[in-house]
Amino acid sequence: MQIELHTPIADEDVLRLHVGDTVILTGIIVTGRDAAHQWLYKKFCDPAGDPSSEEKVISEELKSYLHRGVIYHCGPVVSGVDTRQYRILAAGPTTSIREELYQADIMRLFNIKGVIGKGGMGQNTLEYCQKSPAVYFHAVGGAAVLIARSVKEVLGVYKLEWGVPEAMWVFRVEQLPVIVTMDAFGTSLHEQIRAASKKALDHLIGTNV
Amino acid sequence: MNKDLTREICELIRITSTDLPEPVEKRLRSALAREVPGSAAHEALRTILENVDLARRNSIPVCQDTGVPVFYVRFPFTMNMVDIERQIRDAVALATRESYLRPNAVDPLTGTNSGNNLGDDHFPSIHYKQVESDELTIDLILKGGGCENVGVQYTLPDERLKAGRDLEGVRKAALDAVFQAQGQGCAPGFLGVTIGGDRETSYAVSKEVFLRDLNDQSPDINLSILEEQITSEANMLGIGPMGFGGKSTILETKIKAIHRLPACYFVTISYMCWAYRRRRMTVVGDIVHYE
Numbered sequence: 001m002q003i004e005l006h007t008p009i010a011d012e013d014v015l016r017l018h019v020g021d022t023v024i025l026t027g028i029i030v031t032g033r034d035a036a037h038q039w040l041y042k043k044f045c046d047p048a049g050d051p052s053s054e055e056k057v058i059s060e061e062l063k064s065y066l067h068r069g070v071i072y073h074c075g076p077v078v079s080g081v082d083t084r085q086y087r088i089l090a091a092g093p094t095t096s097i098r099e100e101l102y103q104a105d106i107m108r109l110f111n112i113k114g115v116i117g118k119g120g121m122g123q124n125t126l127e128y129c130q131k132s133p134a135v136y137f138h139a140v141g142g143a144a145v146l147i148a149r150s151v152k153e154v155l156g157v158y159k160l161e162w163g164v165p166e167a168m169w170v171f172r173v174e175q176l177p178v179i180v181t182m183d184a185f186g187t188s189l190h191e192q193i194r195a196a197s198k199k200a201l202d203h204l205i206g207t208n209v
Numbered sequence: 210m211n212k213d214l215t216r217e218i219c220e221l222i223r224i225t226s227t228d229l230p231e232p233v234e235k236r237l238r239s240a241l242a243r244e245v246p247g248s249a250a251h252e253a254l255r256t257i258l259e260n261v262d263l264a265r266r267n268s269i270p271v272c273q274d275t276g277v278p279v280f281y282v283r284f285p286f287t288m289n290m291v292d293i294e295r296q297i298r299d300a301v302a303l304a305t306r307e308s309y310l311r312p313n314a315v316d317p318l319t320g321t322n323s324g325n326n327l328g329d330d331h332f333p334s335i336h337y338k339q340v341e342s343d344e345l346t347i348d349l350i351l352k353g354g355g356c357e358n359v360g361v362q363y364t365l366p367d368e369r370l371k372a373g374r375d376l377e378g379v380r381k382a383a384l385d386a387v388f389q390a391q392g393q394g395c396a397p398g399f400l401g402v403t404i405g406g407d408r409e410t411s412y413a414v415s416k417e418v419f420l421r422d423l424n425d426q427s428p429d430i431n432l433s434i435l436e437e438q439i440t441s442e443a444n445m446l447g448i449g450p451m452g453f454g455g456k457s458t459i460l461e462t463k464i465k466a467i468h469r470l471p472a473c474y475f476v477t478i479s480y481m482c483w484a485y486r487r488r489r490m491t492v493v494g495d496i497v498h499y500e
Binding site: 022035074075091140144162181192197198 | 271442448
């Protein structure tokens with residue numbers, strides 16, 4: 001099924017989504033990958049975080065974009081960084097599982113309703129998606145130019161001092177195509193494929209490892 | 210003093226990053242034909258091929274992760290290696306400024322991105338060999354971090370896999386590597402496998418085999434049979450494009466056996482994502498040729 005979705009995303013919209021659905025997303029998404037997840041967790045989820053007033057301002061601004069919003073695991077290729085005339089040239093997803101340690105807490109922090117990435121995530125994120133409700137969207141890995149064309153505007157960038165790939169870029173996107181691979185009903189396409197391929201592997205190598 | 214090749218090497222980087230080699234694209238097209246129309250696997254491959262076309266036409270990186278640039282230089286003895294290295298590094302910085310490469314060199318201690326893809330002596334990665342020829346050839350591979358993360362080295366025998374020190378053990382290790390990678394390495398991918406070596410050379414050679422012609426087979430009959438068997442059995446795992454499930458998980462396997470130590474039997478697997486970016490430039494006199 002193909003479903004059009006706009007940010008901010010309501011719970012009832014999340015509950016309409018099932019594994020296998022194609023979603024055409026329009027609205028605001030914020031990129032965040034390894035440095036962003038670790039930083040947000042350390043500063044704002046860990047009780048010992050003690051963020052500075054400047055960091056609190058960044059968090060509040062991010063919240064305005066991420067509340068009922070979407071975080072995207074992505075480190076884009078951007079031109080015009082020197083002149084701040086940012087142009088997103090290539091913006092495919094990065095591997096999501098590296099954020100598993102932090103993802104559920106970051107989603108709770110901002111009330112994030114969707115994560116876009118590739119490769120899927122683990123049990124913690126899946127459980128949070130069920131509780132929240134929220135979903136995981138899969139973008140096609142490496143489909144960088146195609147996805148960049150859905151980015152119509154760069155609304156801002158945070159933490160550019162981490163470098164272009166790790167910075168948190170705020171994109172206004174139109175008609176970004178993604179596939180639901182983890183839904184709010186506890187179903188994960190990634191778990192299903194892993195289990196089926198495990199069975200095939202055992203058969204091929206004659207073990208039960 | 211030879212002609213400065215900074216611009217020409219930058220062009221090599223541009224082509225490698227933006228223009229996927231034709232044999233790779235051809236494999237992706239055959240993979241598309243094998244998947245069921247309307248399936249997620251079919252849709253993923255269709256998207257990939259559309260992206261490949263767009264990247265080439267607009268001269269934009271085919272994937273945002275332009276990886277660690279890995280150069281293989283074969284230089285004539287009339288040429289100065291120090292000059293070539295400087296020109297390669299200048300070309301990498303230039304290609305980054307021109308957005309053909311994403312700035313990827315990160316200091317692991319401070320987290321600082323150098324901003325121009327120049328790190329220490331190992332970033333970019335440059336391999337040299339002097340040759341008795343007038344020709345300078347530079348091969349470039351761009352391999353993203355997603356597939357780099359799923360590369361793995363096995364030490365046989367491996368009790369978990371019941372894999373012994375023979376080709377059957379190599380087969381088991383390779384299939385396990387594909388299973389462990391699932392869709393994380395951006396399937397459908399390509400496997401570079403080394404049997405033997407020490408830890409370091411085994412990894413290096415598992416990447417070097419990506420320089421082989423996509424259509425060739427190992428000259429060793431047993432290895433060429435194993436290459437085909439691993440590819441075909443990896444596809445029985447059903448992981449499919451992007452791990453969505455499907456018929457195409459691995460498009461090609463290349464194996465090289467190198468001498469090992471009596472005590473060591475390494476099987477090293479490098480996983481190349483579908484965006485198999487590899488190009489060569491050849492320089493004879495003032496003539497520069499790209500392929």
